[in-house]
Amino acid sequence: MATGRTERPAQRGRGIPEATVARLPLYLRALSALSERGVPTVSSEELAAAAGVNSAKLRKDLSYLGSYGTRGVGYDVEYLVYQISRELGLTQDWPVAIIGIGNLGHALANYGGFASRGFRVAALLDADRAVTGQRIAGMAVRHMDDLEQIVREDHVSIGVITTPAPAAQEVCDRLVAAGITSILNFAPTVLSVPEGVDVRKVDLSIELQILAFHEQRKSGLDPVAGPVPARPSKPGERGDLPEVMPA
């Protein structure tokens, strides 16, 4: 059956579009900066510039949350910070577990950006006994054996996977079995999860590849050829050089 029913149509009634949700953290960050500078109100034009988006888009995005602006004035910074935070669920505490304490897990454990919002690194886990017991960012690395217990006792709801790719699916399965329903995956693998579990992926290599594509477009006009593998024996086709097929 293969995941026939994705919970994609999240926009029922009052739903907020995915694209908007993805931008709310951006607005929140810009607003936080304004708040720290003591700015009381901000117009959609200013805030949009700070967040790097179009002002109409910003207004439409905010309109999904409610009508929190004042015409002729703008938005109250503090109030909007609160409303966005609430919508994103940042007014509550989110205990996070990081699994796989290699270079990346190490870096994330020390990353300040988590704590700045409602996120709290509740546990660091690794399968390697050479790593467990070490103290990182003032926290002892625990062994994978304790995963289920930790998730239960600390009410961990978000798992961050920073293991090598081959271990990722197994770790993922254990996280899901332990009751976790949100996973941030840094391993370069496609994770399969049951319905109801959210997975977001961060893939450093993919981002670079996308950049390379555009860079190639800008620099050379032609993709550089290397050793060209033979075309799978085709009867009488044109050569291996795929002709540009514009119109």
Next chain:
Amino acid sequence: MATGRTERPAQRGRGIPEATVARLPLYLRALSALSERGVPTVSSEELAAAAGVNSAKLRKDLSYLGSYGTRGVGYDVEYLVYQISRELGLTQDWPVAIIGIGNLGHALANYGGFASRGFRVAALLDADRAVTGQRIAGMAVRHMDDLEQIVREDHVSIGVITTPAPAAQEVCDRLVAAGITSILNFAPTVLSVPEGVDVRKVDLSIELQILAFHEQRKSGLDPVAGPVPARPSKPGERGDLPEVMPA
């Protein structure tokens, strides 16, 4: 780029849709795995499953590159690997410079996922003299003073910014001035760049916030209320509680 042209013909003629470009690395990874296992051909259905997408989408995506499949059979794995690599520009070498050798920069320097494709970490840079000179991943950390020279001599075309947020824009400006036209930004800031320069952003905290949003939706149905800031003093308006609240 010529300053006169403000035109942005992203997908004219032979252009490949952005959404497709973003998925090509995914297909490439799945294909590489198949290739290593010695699988000679693969159907769109199988490949789509491996990449975690819909098979119709996969076929449409691949059709933008050309007609590389064989009806009734599928795609030749090696050949498709080559074609996608070529389209993404991975058949050439992309020297990358990492600026900001903190925890994250350190992790990236050691990250194997770069070298596995056409990317090569050509330089590690930091502004802190306490860091420069250290050897990381078999490479000496150079000082920011050398940036322009390194970019020129090593033909660096992609810059990765892993500095603290306050330093990011300045570093970015220097990279651009040095001639770099593709930037991968890990600092939680909106970078402003001139036309013709591509910036991609990876923001760990934003990903978590998006997960929190969905988690909140799943777990509790109500956004949890905290200390509610007063609504900006409105004359004779309705109360401070937005009536949009879900029942």
Next chain:
DNA sequence: CCTACTTTGTGCGTACGTTCACAAAAGCCT
């Protein structure tokens, strides 16, 4: 109170992205 100005919130046209569904192409079997 009335007029002039500012800025939000949104209806609407357009562009982009996804999915369905099927004809066309290729291999295979008798």
Next chain:
DNA sequence: AGGCTTTTGTGAACGTACGCACAAAGTAGG
């Protein structure tokens, strides 16, 4: 060879997202 099966490539329908442009709603000033 001819028909049957498999699988690609794509036209068309649908859905989502973007951004313009403007009415509505507010402020400010006389």
